[in-house]
Amino acid sequence: MSLRDVGRRHLALIAFYSTRYAVRGGTGLVFLLLVLVLGLFAANLLISRVEQLKLSAGGDEAAKERLDDVVRVAKPLVEWAVGGREDLPVTAAQAREGRDPWATYLLQKRPALLSAILLGLLFGLPLVLASGAFNQYSGDVSTRGIRFVLLRTERANIYFGRFLGMAVFAALAVGLVLAIVVAYLGFALPFYTWGELLGWGATGFAALVLLSLPYIALCGWISAAIDSQFGSFAVCGLVVGGIPLFGAIGGLLPHYGKYARYLHYLLPWGVQNRLLHFEAGQVALAALACLGYTAVFLALGYRHFSRRDL
């Protein structure tokens, strides 16, 4: 049994049916709902504040002139997400003026609201993915339902097919959320052109899809190693959410705090925001890192799945 056994037809069939079964079984629906809630909640938090500004400004024309206010709404979240990074270059002059070129890029050169929403999604999506991807294998292994397909295809097809199905489903869910958000921003708020919104929305979509891959692969690995669905759910949540949490707590320690941030690099937490960086090189590196994490988690997960008793 090896990767040479992977067949496109079986991969596609397993991806399709596993996703379909997940939706019918409920976990897929829950995941879709969580993605929608996360995306629309993050969007609503920002858009509702902007809409209040618009009303107080007395109409659409006046609101256009108050784009700075819109940026001000998005700024705290953007600066929290990309600011204070000791590992990124900020010139002394920029630091003096409180002007971070990355934040400036996201707030001034790109639709600020959409940037803030995308950063919110980049932060929340891994946690939501943990609650959607934990059951790629564990449920069917615990019920032994997986045995019905084990004699009909390769373990490699089962493993990678289910990963693929989950990745496509996650991409569709993220795409749906972004489509709603971009459409709403385009129709309801007259601050940005459709071209700006669609272009930045497409970039954000690509970033979110890239980001979802390593987390799905990680949860797949955990799911392939733990037969209990609840156990898999708990461990996925603990690992995905625990690493930034422990990183943040560790950062408070008096002497070793500065090292705690390296914990983030165990998962893509350390690099994921750079998928929206102003330098193409940083974006490429972040994308490569996401793909690298994905490859490592997939390889480890498949190695375990292909050798274990099922």
Place this chain on the structure above:
Amino acid sequence: MSDGAAVRIRDLAKSFGSVRALDGVTLDVPERSIYGLVGPNGAGKTTLFSVVANFLKADAGDVEVLGIDVRRISQLRGRLAILPQDALFQRNVPIIEQLAFFRRLDGKPRAEAEDDARRTLERVGLGSYVARGVHALSHGMVKRLGLAQAFLGEPEVILLDEPTSGLDPQNARQIRDLIREFQARATIMVSSHNLIEVQELCDRVAILDEGHVVAEGLVQDVTREGRRVEFLPPRPLTSEETERLAAIPGFRGLALSPTGGRYVASLDPAFPDGDAAVAGLLRALLDLGLCPRYFADGNSLEEVFLKVTGRRGAK
């Protein structure tokens, strides 16, 4: 495959932690036979099936199905099928969709896969439930659904792990009939706790106990170990009749069985022609005008089972 064995198992061992589930199991399952696997709970039957299907990895030993090492299980795709014990189907998905998915993995296009699935479901008596989910089926129906997935396509070897457990006699009978139908085109291995069923259904049998094969062979050979004849005359025998029957050559005596007024005559293992002795006993009974209501030659599988498993597996 060299010797007409559809399944060839050699020195198979499998442990779960400190528990040795299989320990040096060796057996051959002839082609086109129905092979019974019996044993007490925890004897290793399900583990053996799971290793043959490559669900579990053996610690030692070799398993070949149709001449192919099961570690290269992909080469057996479509030729080996199994009814796994206690495996659950998707609850909320129509059963025809689940079976059609399996058939599509066998390479069939969607329409043909659905036709095959429908036909197989009709064959196991689930034709009117194709659009239902598993949650709408009874226990017996789910068992038949499991059989349908095992019979789907053209498998040459089918492993059925307790196919009739928990079924009422009517359902169990139907499933036995189905298994017999499939014998014409497939080799079937059946594990069961129902020893009468195995004796009735199978050509060969292996008795597993604590991971070891403790008896193996043709069912009639296994049950003729310590051969004896049990019969029930229409009325109790007189002492004169008893003496006359006990004097027939080839028997070591005649005893009244502890239950039901049956008589048991044990064959002398040194006697050269056991069949002649049995025929002599039957003739003598008829000469006495006693047409037996019951006449059984050989041990029941249950008796052999209890004997070789040390009476620990009594039902």
